[in-house]
Amino acid sequence: MKYRKIEMGGKTLIRTKGLKWALTGVAAIYLSSCVNVAAPDEPIVINLNIRIEQEILIKQAKAVEEAIEENAGIF
Amino acid sequence: MEHTEIKRKFGLKSKIFMGLTAVSVIAGAAYAQGRDPAYQAARDNGAVGEQTDGYLGMVGNQSSAIEAMVSKNRALRRQVYTRTAKAQGISVERAAFFGGCKNIERTVPGEKYQAPDGSWKTRGSGAPQLDPSCP
Numbered sequence: 001m002k003y004r005k006i007e008m009g010g011k012t013l014i015r016t017k018g019l020k021w022a023l024t025g026v027a028a029i030y031l032s033s034c035v036n037v038a039a040p041d042e043p044i045v046i047n048l049n050i051r052i053e054q055e056i057l058i059k060q061a062k063a064v065e066e067a068i069e070e071n072a073g074i075f
Numbered sequence: 076m077e078h079t080e081i082k083r084k085f086g087l088k089s090k091i092f093m094g095l096t097a098v099s100v101i102a103g104a105a106y107a108q109g110r111d112p113a114y115q116a117a118r119d120n121g122a123v124g125e126q127t128d129g130y131l132g133m134v135g136n137q138s139s140a141i142e143a144m145v146s147k148n149r150a151l152r153r154q155v156y157t158r159t160a161k162a163q164g165i166s167v168e169r170a171a172f173f174g175g176c177k178n179i180e181r182t183v184p185g186e187k188y189q190a191p192d193g194s195w196k197t198r199g200s201g202a203p204q205l206d207p208s209c210p
Contacts, residue, residue, distance in 0.1 A: 064173040073109035
């Protein structure tokens with residue numbers, strides 16, 4: 001680690017370059033710690049066909065179920 | 076004090092719920108009594124079971140009387156499935172398949188049904204094995 005000795009009235013201050021960068025880094029994290037939401041370049045595609053098909057299926061099955069209940073004697 | 080009161084309220088609610096469930100089960104059993112006694116007996120003793128294709132099937136070899144009964148039942152069911160299929164604009168096989176899902180679901184413990192692999196199973200207290208394509 002690189003450091004600089006500064007002599008001040010008999011006291012020696014040691015300043016390291018690494019510490020300086022580390023403090024800058026911490027400050028940068030604090031200052032930029034908000035959530036960034038970026039829109040994707042490609043459009044978002046949601047396939048609704050699956051849901052519609054499922055609903056049709058349920059409707060058909062329901063119709064069969066009603067027919068079964070109306071003819072409960074043979075089912 | 077407040078806690079015990081809440082507990083008691085829940086207790087009463089679940090009691091009412093259990094009562095209603097019991098009533099609906101009895102009502103359901105009464106509703107299912109539209110079956111011919113011979114057909115009901117064949118179901119009860121496991122001579123016949125519900126197939127995945129929506130029709131009644133014989134479990135192993137059965138008497139000619141049961142064979143005739145099953146054959147008649149299958150023809151009647153086919154009529155019902157055909158009517159529904161036409162109304163829904165789907166194939167008879169598809170309507171019958173949906174019927175099979177429902178019929179297997181409707182079996183009661185002790186009755187036979189066909190598992191998706193084609194083997195005969197006896198309905199237990201839990202849910203039956205249904206085809207993954209069942210809605």
